[in-house]
Amino acid sequence: MKPLSNLEKFGLAAALIAASTFFYMKYIYDPQVLLLQKTLDRRNKIVRELNQINDTPSVFQLEKTIEQDKITLAELRKQSGGLAVKTGNPDEITRLLARITRLMDSSHLTVQSITPKTPFQGPFLKWSPFEMDLKGYFQGLMMFLDHVRELEDAVEIQDLAVVRSPGQPGMLQIKFILNI
Numbered sequence: 789m790k791p792l793s794n795l796e797k798f799g800l801a802a803a804l805i806a807a808s809t810f811f812y813m814k815y816i817y818d819p820q821v822l823l824l825q826k827t828l829d830r831r832n833k834i835v836r837e838l839n840q841i842n843d844t845p846s847v848f849q850l851e852k853t854i855e856q857d858k859i860t861l862a863e864l865r866k867q868s869g870g871l872a873v874k875t876g877n878p879d880e881i882t883r884l885l886a887r888i889t890r891l892m893d894s895s896h897l898t899v900q901s902i903t904p905k906t907p908f909q910g911p912f913l914k915w916s917p918f919e920m921d922l923k924g925y926f927q928g929l930m931m932f933l934d935h936v937r938e939l940e941d942a943v944e945i946q947d948l949a950v951v952r953s954p955g956q957p958g959m960l961q962i963k964f965i966l967n968i
Contacts, residue, residue, distance in 0.1 A: 881916050881968055884941055884943070884968050885902075885918065885968065887939075888936070888939075888943070888966065888968070889902075891932055891935040891936065892922065892932055894931075894935070895924070895928045895929070895931040895932035895935065896924055896925065896927075896928040896931075897922045897923070897924035897928045897929065897932055897962070898922060898923045898924060899920070899921075899922055900921040900922060900923055901919075901920075901921040902918050902919070902920055902921075903918065903919040903921075904916070904917075904918055904919075905917040905918065905919060905965070910967075913942055915944070915967040915968070916967070916968055917946075917965050917966065917967045918965070918966045918967075918968070919963070919964075919965055919966075920962075920963065920964050920965070920966050921961075921962075921963050922961075922962040922963075923953060923959060923960070923961060923962070924959070924960060924962065925958055925959065925960065926958070926960060929950065929960065929962055933945075941968070942968065943966070943967070943968055944966075944967040944968075945964050945965070945966055945967075946964065946965040946967065947963075947964055947965050948962075948963075948964040949962070949963045949964065950962050
């Protein structure tokens with residue numbers, strides 16, 4: 789075998805250095821860097837979560853939230869219109885029930901009975917229900933429902949039942965729950 793020239797020796801040394809650097813980087817240095825990066829990512833995530841828990845919202849964020857809530861409140865007020873019954877005290881309920889009874893009379897419906905039921909809390913209002921038993925003609929019922937729909941008060945009709953009155957042609961027996 790012929791001895792290696794200086795150029796060949798230098799090339800062999802350079803190839804050996806390059807190969808050993810490659811294997812060092814691939815099998816020793818890179819796994820350590822990945823492990824360090826994962827550890828730093830976990831640490832940064834925990835620090836961010838702690839900062840979010842301890843952060844108080846900035847004044848700008850609070851002002852923006854207040855403005856959004858004011859807009860929502862204005863929309864709700866616009867949707868609810870000018871509801872007359874707001875507190876649900878007995879005087880207001882009595883006045884509204886008297887007004888609804890006058891609407892029944894003007895619609896040619898005869899009141900058979902009005903029975904108060906147990907008040908209950910709805911999502912927004914405290915309702916005072918009344919079981920209504922009426923007698924009248926279909927046109928009168930439709931006129932009454934139109935009048936109730938046009939009221940600016942919080943009024944709800946549930947469980948409307950209409951049955952023909954026996955022995956009287958065209959006459960109806962009407963029952964429903966009136967929530968005011």
